[in-house]
Amino acid sequence: MNLQTVGTSPHRGGGFERVTGQQKYVADIKLPGMLESKLVTIDCAHAKILSIDTAEAKKVPGVRLVMTAADLPQPVPRFGPQVADRPVLADGEVKFHGEPVALVVAETLHAAEQAARLVHVQYEELPAAFTVSMALDPAAPLVMDPSLRPNDPLAKTNIFNEHHFGWGEIDESKADLVVENTYSFPMVTQFAIEPHAFIAAPDKDGIAVWSTIQHPYWLQKILAGLLKLPLSKVRVYAPDPGGGFGGKQHTKYEPALVFAAMKLGCPVRLVLTLEETFQAVRRTSCETHIRTGFTRDGRLVFQDIKAHYLLGAYVDIADRVVAKGSYAGAGPYNVPAVRILSKSILSHTPPATAFRGFGNPEVNWAVESNMDEAARLLGIDRLEIRLRNLAKKGDTFIPYDKPADGDWSQTVLKAAELIEWHKPLSPSRHRGIAVGIKLGPTTGLSYSLVRLLADGSVIVSCGTSDMGQGARTVVAQIAAEELGVPYDKVSVVMGDTATVPYDQQTSASRSTVLMGNSVLKACRAIHAQLKTRLAKVYKIDESEISVEHGRVALPDREYPIPELIKVALGKLGGEIIGVGEERKDAEQGHPLGGPACFYEFNCTAVEAEVDKSTGDVTITRYVTVSDVGTSINPLQVRMQDEGAAVQGLGHTLMEHYIFDEKGRIRNLGAADYRILTTMDLPKEFYSETVENADGPGPYGAKGMSEGALLCVSSAVASAVGDAIGTTIRDLPLTPERVWMALQAQK
Amino acid sequence: MEKLIPIEMNINNQHYKLEVSPSKRLLDVLREDLDLTATKECCGIGECGACTVLVNGKAVNSCLMLAVEADGATILTAEGLASNGRLDALQEAFLEKGAVQCGFCIPGQLMAAKYLLTQNPHPTREEVEEGMAGNLCRCGGYERIIEAVLSVAEKGEEQL
Numbered sequence: 001m002n003l004q005t006v007g008t009s010p011h012r013g014g015g016f017e018r019v020t021g022q023q024k025y026v027a028d029i030k031l032p033g034m035l036e037s038k039l040v041t042i043d044c045a046h047a048k049i050l051s052i053d054t055a056e057a058k059k060v061p062g063v064r065l066v067m068t069a070a071d072l073p074q075p076v077p078r079f080g081p082q083v084a085d086r087p088v089l090a091d092g093e094v095k096f097h098g099e100p101v102a103l104v105v106a107e108t109l110h111a112a113e114q115a116a117r118l119v120h121v122q123y124e125e126l127p128a129a130f131t132v133s134m135a136l137d138p139a140a141p142l143v144m145d146p147s148l149r150p151n152d153p154l155a156k157t158n159i160f161n162e163h164h165f166g167w168g169e170i171d172e173s174k175a176d177l178v179v180e181n182t183y184s185f186p187m188v189t190q191f192a193i194e195p196h197a198f199i200a201a202p203d204k205d206g207i208a209v210w211s212t213i214q215h216p217y218w219l220q221k222i223l224a225g226l227l228k229l230p231l232s233k234v235r236v237y238a239p240d241p242g243g244g245f246g247g248k249q250h251t252k253y254e255p256a257l258v259f260a261a262m263k264l265g266c267p268v269r270l271v272l273t274l275e276e277t278f279q280a281v282r283r284t285s286c287e288t289h290i291r292t293g294f295t296r297d298g299r300l301v302f303q304d305i306k307a308h309y310l311l312g313a314y315v316d317i318a319d320r321v322v323a324k325g326s327y328a329g330a331g332p333y334n335v336p337a338v339r340i341l342s343k344s345i346l347s348h349t350p351p352a353t354a355f356r357g358f359g360n361p362e363v364n365w366a367v368e369s370n371m372d373e374a375a376r377l378l379g380i381d382r383l384e385i386r387l388r389n390l391a392k393k394g395d396t397f398i399p400y401d402k403p404a405d406g407d408w409s410q411t412v413l414k415a416a417e418l419i420e421w422h423k424p425l426s427p428s429r430h431r432g433i434a435v436g437i438k439l440g441p442t443t444g445l446s447y448s449l450v451r452l453l454a455d456g457s458v459i460v461s462c463g464t465s466d467m468g469q470g471a472r473t474v475v476a477q478i479a480a481e482e483l484g485v486p487y488d489k490v491s492v493v494m495g496d497t498a499t500v501p502y503d504q505q506t507s508a509s510r511s512t513v514l515m516g517n518s519v520l521k522a523c524r525a526i527h528a529q530l531k532t533r534l535a536k537v538y539k540i541d542e543s544e545i546s547v548e549h550g551r552v553a554l555p556d557r558e559y560p561i562p563e564l565i566k567v568a569l570g571k572l573g574g575e576i577i578g579v580g581e582e583r584k585d586a587e588q589g590h591p592l593g594g595p596a597c598f599y600e601f602n603c604t605a606v607e608a609e610v611d612k613s614t615g616d617v618t619i620t621r622y623v624t625v626s627d628v629g630t631s632i633n634p635l636q637v638r639m640q641d642e643g644a645a646v647q648g649l650g651h652t653l654m655e656h657y658i659f660d661e662k663g664r665i666r667n668l669g670a671a672d673y674r675i676l677t678t679m680d681l682p683k684e685f686y687s688e689t690v691e692n693a694d695g696p697g698p699y700g701a702k703g704m705s706e707g708a709l710l711c712v713s714s715a716v717a718s719a720v721g722d723a724i725g726t727t728i729r730d731l732p733l734t735p736e737r738v739w740m741a742l743q744a745q746k
Numbered sequence: 747m748e749k750l751i752p753i754e755m756n757i758n759n760q761h762y763k764l765e766v767s768p769s770k771r772l773l774d775v776l777r778e779d780l781d782l783t784a785t786k787e788c789c790g791i792g793e794c795g796a797c798t799v800l801v802n803g804k805a806v807n808s809c810l811m812l813a814v815e816a817d818g819a820t821i822l823t824a825e826g827l828a829s830n831g832r833l834d835a836l837q838e839a840f841l842e843k844g845a846v847q848c849g850f851c852i853p854g855q856l857m858a859a860k861y862l863l864t865q866n867p868h869p870t871r872e873e874v875e876e877g878m879a880g881n882l883c884r885c886g887g888y889e890r891i892i893e894a895v896l897s898v899a900e901k902g903e904e905q906l
Binding site: 024242467636642 | 767769777781782783784785786787788789790791793794796823824825827828833837840841842844846847848849850851852853856874875876878879880881882883884885886887888889890891892
């Protein structure tokens with residue numbers, strides 16, 4: 001196929017607005033008469049609220065409302081994507097450090113902040129469970145009220161759910177070596193540079209909400225349910241978020257804002273501080289106990305995985321994170337017997353939610369580290385042991401799921417070549433390699449609307465959120481390709497539930513495949529209409545015309561589509577409208593509700609130095625290779641993988657929440673919670689792809705952008721372990737931790 | 747009522763006469779009073795660089811400067827980088843090299859880069875890494891930003 005726009009890297013859609021500062025994020029939007037608001041919190045992880053005195057706060061000039069749970073409909077409405085467990089405002093009890101007990105609304109932010117400090121909360125501090133072991137202690141305080149989950153045998157524990165996956169019979173006698181370890185993955189936060197922001201405004205007989213949300217249609221559904229309004233009366237505007245990474249998937253403080261706006265009859269805005277975002281969203285931390293059986297020649301015999309994921313005080317989407325993250329826990333290998341037990345454990349910590357990788361990096365860290373340990377014990381090369389076990393294309397490596405959909409050894413060998421795996425290194429340098437896999441979406445529904453206008457320009461309406469991953473550019477490229485128009489004549493409309501058709505969600509690296517296919521289908525619907533109209537105009541049979549891939553073939557000659565639009569439209573002009581629908585239905589009986597749409601497969605290889613006097617790790621060379629099927633936009637693919645890699649280096653080397661003895665977070669904000677800067681980068685960086693056009697998306701594309709984060713920790717730890725001669729099983733690999741490991745050897 | 751203080755600033759070649767609260771940050775005056783929202787707020791404590799603007803030619807975290815301190819100052823924000831509809835060389839390079847993803851940190855990155863290149867028109871890669879270290883990005887791996895800044899540096903001073 002001769003591609004024009006697909007496979008090139010035109011300037012990002014919305015790029016001009018972003019470099020000139022014209023791009024409007026939620027916090028940049030001002031509505032007439034809009035009030036500002038501030039959350040009221042207490043410095044406590046778990047407390048019983050005895051009373052809230054708002055009298056003094058209400059006296060601050062400019063204050064219009066101090067809203068507590070008592071001002072809400074009773075019983076206090078609750079919501080959540082998996083279970084409706086989260087109250088709009090704390091209802092008698094604070095269950096995590098930062099849970100809001102009130103919302104102050106005022107004419108200025110200054111007044112709201114001032115008044116928030118004058119809301120006097122009397123409370124009784126209660127013991128908090130903020131680690132896995134604390135939460136599993138039989139004497140631990142219960143996080144979730146058992147009445148919220150009737151008939152649940154686990155209701156009187158802090159275990160929200162248990163997931164069992166696996167196949168085959170684990171038979172230790174068949175293994176020559178069993179490697180057994182426990183690994184911990186830290187609690188980290190998404191840290192989008194744009195803090196969450198929300199505006200709610202009464203809108204005729206309904207409500208309008210602006211949110212930094214990834215899933216506007218899910219938010220619309222939640223709000224309609226809470227307010228008992230028809231969906232058509234809840235309008236969600238979702239301007240392109242300033243980074244999401246999963247942390248902006250689900251409803252947070254929009255319900256509180258909506259109740260305040262409806263009480264006051266005017267728009268109300270809430271912009272979180274960065275500290276508040278740390279208390280709103282985070283990744284599930286995890287402790288994984290793993291036993292892996294190997295034959296003498298390094299072949300996997302069994303994987304026995306117990307993963308204890310720590311959720312927060314409310315479930316959010318985190319139980320799904322646990323299920324989907326652990327389901328493919330045995331990795332991209334052919335393993336005869338697998339037993340996975342993963343637990344979703346509630347705790348008095350901020351609600352865990354989706355975060356790039358969706359539960360997979362947590363278990364990958366254990367599985368891949370165990371592979372390394374086995375390689376060392378068996379005297380097998382760490383690259384070789386992976387190649388020996390890797391599923392081949394077409395192998396059913398997870399029973400009843402999609403067979404391996406890529407030539408994964410090609411990816412691994414490419415990474416090995418770029419890191420020069422077999423070339424001798426100077427004694428101070430060490431290498432590590434790891435692989436990672438993640439399931440793409442298991443269900444999906446994406447509608448799109450493509451309009452081919454009379455002058456050959458195009459408008460694409462689609463409900464995907466472009467939070468930086470570049471969906472706006474990709475869908476425009478697909479439409480340009482299919483309709484034969486230049487890329488810069490395509491406009492993309494997103495982020496308004498009232499005007500843009502439904503899209504299930506922007507997650508699981510789905511948009512290029514599911515929304516991409518939807519846009520492709522909408523373009524093909526236009527092709528079909530063009531054919532019918534041109535057949536009429538030229539008085540020939542439709543079978544004599546073919547319209548595809550930007551071109552019209554008439555019996556005598558071929559034309560680019562734009563040259564024939566006016567002919568096809570006739571005197572009245574107008575436009576041709578195509579509707580696209582891409583659906584991946586749920587499959588009954590499948591443990592995840594459906595098999596993977598595609599796999600994201602990545603191999604990461606690093607070369608590193610460890611300063612043995614300080615424990616400081618320097619990455620001297622970094623290689624990430626992803627199997628992406630086809631790059632619709634090669635530069636964007638690279639940008640995404642580089643970003644995923646550097647984000648992964650964050651939880652690998654430096655990021656983690658630090659709690660005090662009462663469960664309060666001690667490192668809120670950018671000064672005390674460090675992410676990588678330009679000074680922390682690998683000295684050499686290679687981001688490459690393998691492209692065999694074997695994906696289910698347009699032109700053979702697969703989803704991508706999470707893959708490059710999956711196995712970062714394992715690859716780096718592999719090199720560090722090689723350097724220091726001992727294995728570290730807790731992340732992050734801070735200088736302190738590496739230094740301690742070195743000292744322990746002495 | 748709090749007493750307001752009269753100040754004057756030149757922002758992006760426009761003269762402004764304002765009365766501001768002594769507790770207001772320069773960032774708030776830009777964003778709230780003047781609706782110059784290119785300048786972003788993320789951390790609010792001078793660690794992320796999203797609010798970087800040039801004050802009398804120097805890169806400043808506008809969340810750490812009171813508006814009254816900017817009385818009489820000449821200020822450049824990302825809105826003022828392009829002139830007569832023509833993008834600044836840095837803006838062009840950021841688009842060309844793929845430095846822009848979600849875009850939220852970009853105005854601050856551009857202003858930090860602008861300052862870096864006025865101080866040091868031909869920086870080495872290490873000098874760019876050091877010069878941009880105060881600006882956090884979470885979407886990309888910084889590689890594209892560094893490459894964009896270096897590409898402008900190679901073109902020479904006259905491009906600035």
